[in-house]
Every structure is written in structure tokens, then in C-alpha cells.
Amino acid sequence: MGKIWKTILLGLLLAILWTPLLQRVSGIFNEARLKGAYIVPERPEFSVDSFLGGSFQKKYEAYENYSFGFRPFLIKLKNSLDFILYRDIDNTDLMAGKNDVLYSRGSADRTMWGKYYNGREINNNTLAKIKFLKEKVESGGGHLIALMVPSKESVMPEYLPSSYDHAKHENSDYEDFIAGYEREGISYIDLCSYFRKLYPQSKYPLFTKTGFHWSTYGASVAQDTILKYCQSLLTLPIPYYERKGVEFSDTARFADADFEDLMNLYFSIQQSKYVYPKLEIVKSSLSNHRPKVIIIGDSFFWQIKDLRKLVNIFSDDSKYWYYFRKSFPLSDEAGSDMKFLDVVQELESADFVILESSMGTLGEFPFGVTEYFQEHFENDKQMRSINGKREQFNLKAANGKFVCADISKNNIVIADREKAAGWETFSILLLPDNKCAIYTYENKYFSAELGGQGEITASRYKIAGWETFTMIKLDSNHVALRAANGKYLAMDEKSLRLFARADAIGKNEKFEFMQKGSK
Numbered sequence: 001m002g003k004i005w006k007t008i009l010l011g012l013l014l015a016i017l018w019t020p021l022l023q024r025v026s027g028i029f030n031e032a033r034l035k036g037a038y039i040v041p042e043r044p045e046f047s048v049d050s051f052l053g054g055s056f057q058k059k060y061e062a063y064e065n066y067s068f069g070f071r072p073f074l075i076k077l078k079n080s081l082d083f084i085l086y087r088d089i090d091n092t093d094l095m096a097g098k099n100d101v102l103y104s105r106g107s108a109d110r111t112m113w114g115k116y117y118n119g120r121e122i123n124n125n126t127l128a129k130i131k132f133l134k135e136k137v138e139s140g141g142g143h144l145i146a147l148m149v150p151s152k153e154s155v156m157p158e159y160l161p162s163s164y165d166h167a168k169h170e171n172s173d174y175e176d177f178i179a180g181y182e183r184e185g186i187s188y189i190d191l192c193s194y195f196r197k198l199y200p201q202s203k204y205p206l207f208t209k210t211g212f213h214w215s216t217y218g219a220s221v222a223q224d225t226i227l228k229y230c231q232s233l234l235t236l237p238i239p240y241y242e243r244k245g246v247e248f249s250d251t252a253r254f255a256d257a258d259f260e261d262l263m264n265l266y267f268s269i270q271q272s273k274y275v276y277p278k279l280e281i282v283k284s285s286l287s288n289h290r291p292k293v294i295i296i297g298d299s300f301f302w303q304i305k306d307l308r309k310l311v312n313i314f315s316d317d318s319k320y321w322y323y324f325r326k327s328f329p330l331s332d333e334a335g336s337d338m339k340f341l342d343v344v345q346e347l348e349s350a351d352f353v354i355l356e357s358s359m360g361t362l363g364e365f366p367f368g369v370t371e372y373f374q375e376h377f378e379n380d381k382q383m384r385s386i387n388g389k390r391e392q393f394n395l396k397a398a399n400g401k402f403v404c405a406d407i408s409k410n411n412i413v414i415a416d417r418e419k420a421a422g423w424e425t426f427s428i429l430l431l432p433d434n435k436c437a438i439y440t441y442e443n444k445y446f447s448a449e450l451g452g453q454g455e456i457t458a459s460r461y462k463i464a465g466w467e468t469f470t471m472i473k474l475d476s477n478h479v480a481l482r483a484a485n486g487k488y489l490a491m492d493e494k495s496l497r498l499f500a501r502a503d504a505i506g507k508n509e510k511f512e513f514m515q516k517g518s519k
Contacts (some may be wrong), residue, residue: 078090083096083269087100090264092105093105093106094259094262095108095161096161097159097160097161098158098159098160098161098162099159099209100209100269101156101159101209101210102209102210102211102212102259102260102269103152103153103159103160103161104151104152104153104212104259104360106360107151107152107153107212107358107359107360108151108153108160108164110151110173110359110360110362110363111151111153111154111172111174111359111360112153112157112160112164112167112169113164113167113168113169114168114169114170114171114172116363117169117171117172117173118173118176118362118363120171120176123173123176123177123180124176124180126365126366126370127177127180127181127183127184127186128184129370129371129374130144130146130184130186130355130366130370131184131185131186132370132373132374133347133353133369133370133373133374134184134186136347136348136373136377137347137348137350137353140348140349141351142348142349142350142351142352142353143187143230143233143351143352143353144186144187144352144353144354144355145187145188145189145229145230145352145353145354145355146177146181146186146187146188146189146354146355147188147189147191147226147297147354147355147356147357148174148177148178148188148189148190148191148192148357148359149191149192149214149222149297149298149300149356149357149358149359150191150192150195150196150214150358150359151358151359151360152207152211152212152214154192154195154196154359155192155195155196155199155206155207156199156206156207173359173362173363174192174359174362177362177365178190187233189225189226189229191222191225192359194225195214195218195221198221202221204217204246204275205217205218205272205275206218206221208252208256208257208270208274209269209270209272210252210257210259210260210268210269210270211252211255211256211257211258211259211260212255212258212259213255213258213299213300213302213303214300214303215256215274215275215303216253216254216256216274216275216276216277216303216306216307217246217275217276217277218303219300219303219304219306219307220277220279220307222304223304223307223309223310226304226354227240227313230291230293230352233352234289234291234351236288236289237285237288237289238285238288238289238290238291238313239281239282239285239286239288239290239312239313240281240282240285240288240313241279241280241281241282241309241313242279242280242282243277243278243279244278244279244280245277245278246275246276246277246278247275247276247277247278248273248274248275248276249273249274249275249276250273250274251274252270252274253274253276254302254303254306255299255302255303255306256274257270277307279307279309281309281312281313286312290313290314290315290316291314291315291318291351291352292314292315292317292318292349292350292351292352293310293314293315293318293319293350293351293352293353293354294318294319294321294346294347294350294352294353294354295318295319295320295321295354295356296321296324296353296354296355296356296366296367296369297320297321297322297323297354297355297356297357297367298322298323298356298357298358298361298364298367299322300356300358301320301322301356302322305320305328305330308332310330311329311330311331314330315351316329318330318350319341319346321338321369322335323364323367324338324366324367324368324369324372325338325367326338327340327341339461340442340461341443341461342439342443342461343369343372343373343376344373344376344377345443346443347369347373355369391427391428391515391516392425392426392427392515392516393425393426393427393428393513393514393515393516394420394424394425394426394514394516395415395426395511395512395513395514396415396511396512396514397415397491397496397508397511397512398491398507398508398510398511399415399491399493399496401415401416401417401418401496402415402417402418402419402420402424403415403417403424403426403498403511404416404417404423404424405423405424405426405440405442405444405446405458406423407423407442410457410459411444411457411458411459412455412456412457412497413446413455413456413457413458413497413498414495414496414497414498415491415496415497415498416496420514422441423440423441425440425441425516426438426439426440426446427439427440428471429463431463431468434470435468435469435470436468436469436470436471437463437467437468437469438469439458440458442458443461444458444459444460444461445458445460445461445462445463445467446458446460446467446469447459447460447466447467448466448467448469448483448484448485448487448489448500449466450466450483450484450485450500453499453501454483454485454487454499454500454501455497455498455499455500456489456497456498456499456500465484466483466484468484469481469482469483469484469489470482472505474505474510477512477513478510478511478512478513479510479511479513480505480509480510480511481511483500485500487500487501487502487503488500488502488503488504488505488509489502489509489511490502490506490508490509491508492508493508
């Protein structure tokens with residue numbers, strides 16, 4: 001009998017050992033995905049050189065380790081046991097404080113101990129660049145606002161691990177920037193001090209137990225404050241919303257449990273319910289003035305964007321520049337690379353430029369935008385109109401159709417539209433020597449592709465030789481355009497595209513210039 005049991009146990013052991021391989025090969029069970037950022041190793045290709053050098057073995061081991069069966073299950077099981085038994089978290093930046101409130105170690109060290117302090121000289125240099133941007137934005141009639149966002153530990157430090165109980169710091173970036181804003185006359189909103197005052201009396205949590213960012217409710221409070229401040233600087237009323245109470249939920253939405261998601265546990269450590277404000281746009285206010293706003297900031301602004309109210313309050317061309325790396329509309333549409341934008345023009349044309357930083361990202365603030373602006377401002381200024389006028393206009397070709405910069409066809413310039421809308425509206429920049437540049441609503445300049453067939457595209461982000469034209473007034477309504485090669489722009493009657501290859505002005509070289517007004 002004992003031999004039978006040994007055989008059975010051995011069989012069970014072998015089955016257990018082979019189960020991950022069977023799952024790896026067959027994929028019988030649907031496995032839950034791990035949350036967070038994981039780099040998926042590619043299956044390496046075998047070569048004699050990689051094998052003899054040892055790189056193939058290492059890459060293949062990494063690939064197999066990532067791909068073995070039941071990996072998510074085993075990782076979640078390990079993480080859950082580690083947290084239950086030792087309060088250990090498999091993430092170097094996460095730590096559990098009192099009552100299992102989660103914090104960022106790096107952010108807490110910066111805020112509470114003053115670690116990673118930039119130094120006053122660096123901070124003052126940054127403030128000088130912010131002031132330069134402020135002056136240029138204001139010279140165009142806009143406003144620059146610095147927005148200081150609180151970190152979780154700055155608002156609710158009482159739940160930090162006991163090692164932070166007596167934390168002190170002599171200097172901090174936060175104090176340097178607040179003092180610098182006062183000194184340099186830079187408008188700012190200090191949500192750090194506001195949230196600290198609000199926290200003891202707030203009816204609902206400003207931060208969740210297992211989130212890094214402010215709660216969705218906290219983000220709504222921040223949004224209220226930002227909009228009230230913007231409205232105070234404007235003479236025209238902007239659209240607004242009303243609060244219609246709150247909704248309670250047992251499950252997190254948006255980023256309300258982003259720390260817990262990274263932990264990959266089999267249970268939730270969030271105890272209180274999540275709170276979600278009900279915000280309703282007042283429809284009668286939608287006809288109010290909608291200012292253009294550019295927000296440059298870190299991930300805290302995502303929670304405000306996710307409230308989906310600014311899309312109705314700010315203009316359609318308002319943008320959120322995430323860490324100044326990628327530009328997002330305030331709608332749910334996908335973002336685009338910063339290289340596709342005329343950054344200087346966007347900042348100069350904005351009603352509000354908001355520089356946002358949380359206390360934990362002050363080491364990077366303001367994420368390179370001020371350096372970029374300062375570097376490109378003088379160069380871009382020379383490329384702009386010498387008299388500062390930017391006229392918007394439409395062009396109608398000899399076939400009676402409007403000229404269009406067709407984004408869907410690789411930005412070709414073609415005369416095939418019955419009506420004039422965004423793609424058919426252009427602006428002109430007057431340059432020295434009676435030259436001009438023409439650009440689209442996407443801030444792409446017309447270019448005569450002289451290295452090809454002289455086709456006209458709207459594809460350039462800077463002005464050079466191919467992007468300059470001479471506009472010749474023919475009568476009160478019509479103009480001709482001459483490219484850098486001395487040829488006139490003409491509509492090709494077959495393709496309806498514009499080319500710079502006509503030696504004289506004829507029917508197809510005449511365009512009706514329909515001005516929409518100076519801007």
C-alpha cells in the first residue's frame with residue numbers, strides 16, 4: 001500500500017511540475033494579465049556567433065521565464081503572500097504605511113526629507129526662464145499660471161511609515177518655487193497649501209488609500225479652483241458646470257487605485273468606497289467664451305482631463321502637453337508627437353499657459369518647455385511677419401473649387417473642395433524682401449518640393465527656401481504665387497493638384513484670394 005501511495009504522490013508531483021509547460025504549449029486556461037509596465041522579451045533567433053558568445057542563452061532564458069505557463073497566477077500568489085506575511089511590495093518605489101496606505105518612496109523622500117533637492121541656483125535659473133515665457137505670453141494678451149500640485153504625503157503624512165515621523169529638511173524645491181513666483185510676479189495657484197487646509201474638513205477623500213495621484217474627487221476640487229482663477233482673469237464668462245452630488249462605488253475608476261494595480265494582488269486593500277462627483281455642464285453656458293489653454297504638466301492632470309468637462313469649457317484647439325513629450329487634445333482622441341507642432345506659435349496664441357507640477361516632479365519641472373521656447377523664440381520671430389499681421393484666407397482656383405491641404409492624402413495641396421472649412425483655411429506670414437509663407441491650421445507650411453516635380457505640399461514645420469513665396473496681386477480679388485524656383489503655382493487640370501512649374505500667369509495660375517480677417 002505504501003508503494004502505491006508513493007507512486008501516486010510521485011505522479012502528482014510530476015503532473016504539477018509539467019503543468020506550466022503544458023499550459024505554455026496549449027494555453028488551455030485563460031490567464032489574467034499582469035498590470036503595470038512589463039517589457040516582453042522577443043524570442044531570440046539562433047546563430048552560431050550568439051550561441052558561442054552566450055547572448056543567445058541569456059535572451060532565450062529571459063524569453064522562457066516570461067512565457068512559462070501560469071506565470072501571472074504564480075506572480076500574483078507570491079505578491080499576495082509577501083504582502084500578507086511581511087507587508088513587502090515587489091516594487092522599489094512603493095511602500096505601505098500605517099493602515100496599509102500606499103505611498104511613493106521617492107516622492108515621500110523628496111517631500112519629507114528634502115532629498116534630491118535641485119539647489120537654489122538651479123531653481124532660480126528655472127524661474128528666470130519661466131518669467132521669460134510669462135512676458136512673451138502676456139505680450140500677446142495671454143496669461144501664464146504656475147500650478148503647484150500636492151503630493152499624497154504632503155496632505156496626509158500621518159499614515160507614512162514610522163521612519164518618517166521625525167522627517168526634517170532645510171531646503172525644498174517647493175518653497176523655492178513659491179517664493180520665486182512671489183518675487184518674480186508670476187501668477188500661481190498653490191494647491192498644496194489649499195489641500196492641506198481642506199483635508200481635515202473634506203467630506204470626501206482627496207487621495208485614495210491605494211492611489212498615487214489625487215482621487216477623482218480631489219481632481220474635481222482642483223478643477224474648480226483652476227477654472228475660478230481663470231475666470232477671474234477674463235472679462236467674458238466661460239462655460240461652467242454644476243455639482244449634482246456624488247456617486248459611490250466599490251470598484252476604482254480611472255487612476256484611483258493605480259498603486260494597487262501595480263502590486264498585482266489577488267485581493268483589494270482599499271477599504272472605503274470610492275467617490276465620484278457628478279458634474280453637469282450648464283447647457284445655457286455653452287455659448288460663452290471658450291479660451292484657448294495649453295497645459296504643460298505631469299500625470300496629475302490626467303485625472304482632471306478624465307473628468308471630461310474641460311473639453312466643453314476650453315477651446316477645441318486647447319492642448320495638454322504631457323511632460324512636454326506628447327500633445328493631447330482635451331477630448332478622448334489620440335495624442336501626437338510634439339515635433340508636429342509649432343510650439344512657439346501655440347504658446348503665443350494661447351489665452352492661458354498653465355505650467356503644472358506635483359511636488360514629486362519638481363526636479364524635472366517645467367519639463368523642457370521654457371528652454372525650448374527661449375531657444376526657438378528669436379528664430380521663429382524672424383520667420384514671422386515683420387508687421388505682426390497674420391491674415392486668414394481661402395483660395396479658390398480656376399475650376400471654382402477651394403484649395404485644400406488634404407491631411408488624409410499626405411498633405412497634398414489640391415483644388416477640389418466645394419466649401420471652405422479648416423483644411424481650406426490658411427494664414428499668411430509676411431517676410432522680408434516681399435516674400436511670404438503660407439501655413440495651415442495645423443501649423444504646417446506650404447512647400448514647393450523642388451527636389452521632385454515642384455508639387456506643393458503642406459508638410460513643413462519650419463520656413464526655408466522652398467517654403468517662401470512671392471504673392472503677386474493681379475486685381476482686387478485675384479493673386480498669383482511664385483515659388484523659390486521662379487515658377488508660378490498652377491492647378492493641374494487632371495489631378496487638380498498645385499505645382500510650381502508655370503513660366504507665365506494664365507487661367508490656372510490665378511487664384512481668388514478670399515480674406516477672412518486679420519488675427
